[in-house]
Structure formats: C-alpha cells, structure tokens
Amino acid sequence: MQMQRTNQVMTTLPPSSGELNAKALTVLRAARHVFLTHGFSAATTDMIQREAGVSKSTVYAHYANKEALFTAVIEAECAAFTNTVHGIEFRPGKLRETLTMLARAYLDIVLSPSGLAVFRVVIAEGPRFPKLARTFYLAGPQVMTTMVAEQLANAAASGEVDLGEIGRETAASLFINLVRGEPQLQCLTHPDAAPSSAQIDQWANAAVVTFMRAYGRREEASSKRSRS
Structure with a gap:
C-alpha cells in the first residue's frame, strides 16, 4: 500500500454550518476539532471553550451540554457528506x-x-x-x-x-x-x-x-x- 504520512484532522465545517451565528459557529468548529482529536469521552467543555477562545457562558448559551455539542458536530458532518455526494x-x-x-x-x-x-x-x-x-x-x-x-x-x-x-x-x-x-x-x-x-x-x-x-x-x- 502506498501511504503518505499524516497526523492532522481538518478543522473546517460544512457550508450548512453557515446558518449559525458567528459565536455558535466558532464553538462548533472548536468542538469538532476537540471531539475528532480526542474522542467524546476524553473531550471536555473546558477544552472546547479554550479551543474556541470564548467564555463558558457563551458555550452554554448555544449548546446545553457536551452531548448536545457532539450531536451538532456529527449532524454537521453528515450534512457535509450529503452535500458533497449529491454534487x-x-x-x-x-x-x-x-x-x-x-x-x-x-x-x-x-x-x-x-x-x-x-x-x-x-x-x-x-x-x-x-x-x-x-x-x-x-x-x-x-x-x-x-x-x-x-x-x-x-x-x-x-x-x-x-x-x-x-x-x-x-x-x-x-x-x-x-x-x-x-x-x-x-x-x-x-x-x-x-x-x-x-x-x-x-x-x-x-x-x-x-x-x-x-x-x-x-x-x-x-x-x-x-x-x-
């Protein structure tokens, strides 16, 4: 198998995420990076807050808890996949x-x-x-x-x-x-x-x-x- 070295997870989000306001999108991008890098169990809202560079109140203003953030990230990934293949x-x-x-x-x-x-x-x-x-x-x-x-x-x-x-x-x-x-x-x-x-x-x-x-x-x- 011809393989090339890689150790990075892309941090972009699908176009459908553009419907979110700027703060919510910032939090979602940060959550995506944290979840895909560390997994759900090892990820914490503190890690997501630091990655996003926002206050904890900003995170919770848009997403009730870590589970809600995880759901939003996976749903956004599914939307991105669907948009890609339908093109x-x-x-x-x-x-x-x-x-x-x-x-x-x-x-x-x-x-x-x-x-x-x-x-x-x-x-x-x-x-x-x-x-x-x-x-x-x-x-x-x-x-x-x-x-x-x-x-x-x-x-x-x-x-x-x-x-x-x-x-x-x-x-x-x-x-x-x-x-x-x-x-x-x-x-x-x-x-x-x-x-x-x-x-x-x-x-x-x-x-x-x-x-x-x-x-x-x-x-x-x-x-x-x-x-x-």
Whole structure:
C-alpha cells in the first residue's frame, strides 16, 4: 500500500454550518476539532471553550451540554457528506465510468483524516448515542447505496448489467462494501499514514472491475441489443 504520512484532522465545517451565528459557529468548529482529536469521552467543555477562545457562558448559551455539542458536530458532518455526494455528475449509459467516479469520490471522503476521525468517534460512541449512529449511517453509506442503486436500475434497463435475483439495492450495497472495506480498514489500522492518490485510484478501479465482472454484460452483447 502506498501511504503518505499524516497526523492532522481538518478543522473546517460544512457550508450548512453557515446558518449559525458567528459565536455558535466558532464553538462548533472548536468542538469538532476537540471531539475528532480526542474522542467524546476524553473531550471536555473546558477544552472546547479554550479551543474556541470564548467564555463558558457563551458555550452554554448555544449548546446545553457536551452531548448536545457532539450531536451538532456529527449532524454537521453528515450534512457535509450529503452535500458533497449529491454534487456528483453522472454519465448515463457509462456505468463503468460512473461507478469509478462514485468510488473515487467516496474514498476521498471516507479515507480523509476527518472522515476517518468521524468514523472512529461515531463507532466508539454508538452504544451511548444509538440514534446518532443511525443518522450517520443513513447520511453516509445509505446515501451512497441509494445513489448507486439508481445508476444500476438505469444500467439494467439499458442492458449494461444483469443483476439476476439479488436486486439493485443488494447489488449497490455489495459495490459500496467493495469500495470501502479494505481501504478503510487499512487506513484505520495505519493511523499515522494516508493513502496516495495513486493508491486510491487503484482501490477504486479494483472495486469497479470486480463488480463489473460479476454483474456487467459483455459490451458486444449490449451493442447487439441496442441495434435490435
């Protein structure tokens, strides 16, 4: 695996956070950095207050407690993910290219320092925040599965794939797991390194090739159908 050293969690917040007033946004940014760096349990409101450079009363004026801050941070991350993937442009009739584009975009998100940090903290705190963990799933993997399923439905109608009896939702879930599984595991277990762009391309391509070999119809067969 081609890896590059990294030891930093990005501290930007999604555009949706712009709806907050300046003080609340400052606190949310600080909370994001503290939670993604230290986790929920080790984080304290004092740490967030110092990171934000505001008074404790300012923190509590916008967020009732640490749990409320944590919920706001994860919800903002989910919104950022959804905004990013919905901006992807698709190419009808070009399933292989579309899946490659989706795989690359998804890996760029989930393998980023912040993407990995969010995953770690949500999984670690899932038993304490089950609804929030579910929200994270619905806004992340489920969004991608739905997008891929829509593309597979179009591809099946045009003869690009044969999904047999498994259906588009199951096929889409299998594809997403092909994309995310090994790359995410490697990055989670190599916390001091980051994959190179070439490595991400290789992972994305491997997932697409494997999926298309399993479900893709031969191009010449598709061409004959389109001419008949």
